[in-house]
Amino acid sequence: MSTSVSPDARGIWLKARWPLAFVAFVLVAGAVLTLAGGQPNRDFLDPASYQPKGSHALAKLLEDRGVEIETVHTADDADAALNGESTLFVVLPEMIDPGRLGQLAGRAGDVVLLSPAQDVARVAPSVEAMGPGEVGVHEPGCKLEAAVAAGSARVGGIRYRATGPDVTLCYQDSLAQIRTERGTTTLVGSAAPVTNERLAEEGNAALMMRLLGTRSKLVWYIPSPSDIDAAAKKTFYELVPDGWKFAVIELGFAAVLIALWRARRLGPVVTEPLPIVVRAAETTEGRARLYRRSGAADHAAETLREASRARLKPLLGLPVDAEAAAVVASVAQRTGRQEAEIGAVLYGTPVTDDQTMVRLAGALDELERKVGE
Structure with missing residues (x-):
């Protein structure tokens, strides 16, 4: 008479219930993080926002100085607001098609781009983005009038390299300004000096007021999802939300842990005393x-x-x-x-x-x- 040693359904469930519960927890946590992280921060660098990441303090200083600020959220509205003598301030320029951004820059007197990391050739052909740098308090290290007057400021982020003439690099190459026929084009590598929580530090306020307050009108352009024309050029991996990438990493980590937990054990580690102990x-x-x-x-x-x-x-x-x-x-x-x-x-x-x-x-x-x- 033989006895079956194959596990029954109850035995399989008892062994698999905790791994399945852990995987379910990871999936639910990943979904929650994806939904929570997928919502854009509407207050980020908004001139009407009082939140730490908003920019109401800077906007109020500029208005007190007599600068008219017009906030726009689409490329068409920005095009209509520009008159050839105004300053164009672009937040998150990566969300705009480079060709469209170049058209808008051609209709402005001065242009200030915040943290542009790529495709800057259309707007600043003499500058190349070099990658991220440390955000901290830096000295100007240049003769740019706005930087010299502001002194040390909390900048950094994207660093730039000059590839042509008429380019001034400041603050350890995290601020670049190009002289053009119509005015200037300035690239600022970090959003830190624009936010409410950092504006009062060092010379942040003086620096941004001199960059954005040179003309009587400032077009403050915060792109909306409808302006993401460049998304069609991105790869599939770039289009996957960050929350889903994090969930996949969690699942892989969980699979490795389960494999280690359920793997065949070869017994305890055998220790062998050393013949001599050296201090x-x-x-x-x-x-x-x-x-x-x-x-x-x-x-x-x-x-x-x-x-x-x-x-x-x-x-x-x-x-x-x-x-x-x-x-x-x-x-x-x-x-x-x-x-x-x-x-x-x-x-x-x-x-x-x-x-x-x-x-x-x-x-x-x-x-x-x-x-x-």
Whole structure:
């Protein structure tokens, strides 16, 4: 007499109910995130919005200065509002067909584009977008009148490169201005200086008022979904909503977890005692003696600097690939010391002897202690 060992329906359900419940939860969560994230933020950079991401504060300053602001949401309305002597301010220019945007720019006196990342050749043929950069407080670094008068400002975002004459780059290449026959075309890499929550910081207000308030009329163009003519040129992956992409990633992660959970187990891990235990301090001392014996003080000092920089960046809120200038500026601001002194400690000249290396180690320890306070 034989006994069946095949699982019955109840056994299958008992084993599969929790994985199925988890998958259902992921699908429901993905759908909710998709519906929630698919709704556009109607207050974003709207001159009538008092929300943190709105721009009512800047619009009020411009109106007090005598600038007439006309808010439009379609390309046709923008075309009708422009008179050849007005300023055209385009929020989210990526939503507009480049050819149509070039036509609108030709009917304006001055043009200001906010965070254009691609297809800028129609409006600014002498400028090329280089990719995203760090948003932070930067100095002008140029002779542009508006930037010099505003001083430091919280800018960044998209960086630009000049490919022709008559181009001025400011704020670590995150602001570009081109002189044209009718006026100027300005590309601003980040929306930070336009928002209500950031306008009062540094010279943000002064910078944007000088860029947008040069003429008596300002056409504030916030594109609507009907203006997304460029969507026909996008790939299928670009047309998929971000929420659905996130849901697919979640499903893949869940599948991997289930596979690991249900996979065949080969038993517990067997541990084997080491024949000898070497303390970490002994390893460090042995490595130091090797450096000393080979006379590699410069290599040892650079190892100390790299380790110190790696520990300082998380304390300063900087990414691991932060540039030297950003690290030096952040440390100087935190400790109150001169940037030249900080740069000499973190990125100074190679060390040639042991005494200098010992002093360098003490200086690095002191710097980390000051930043950590």
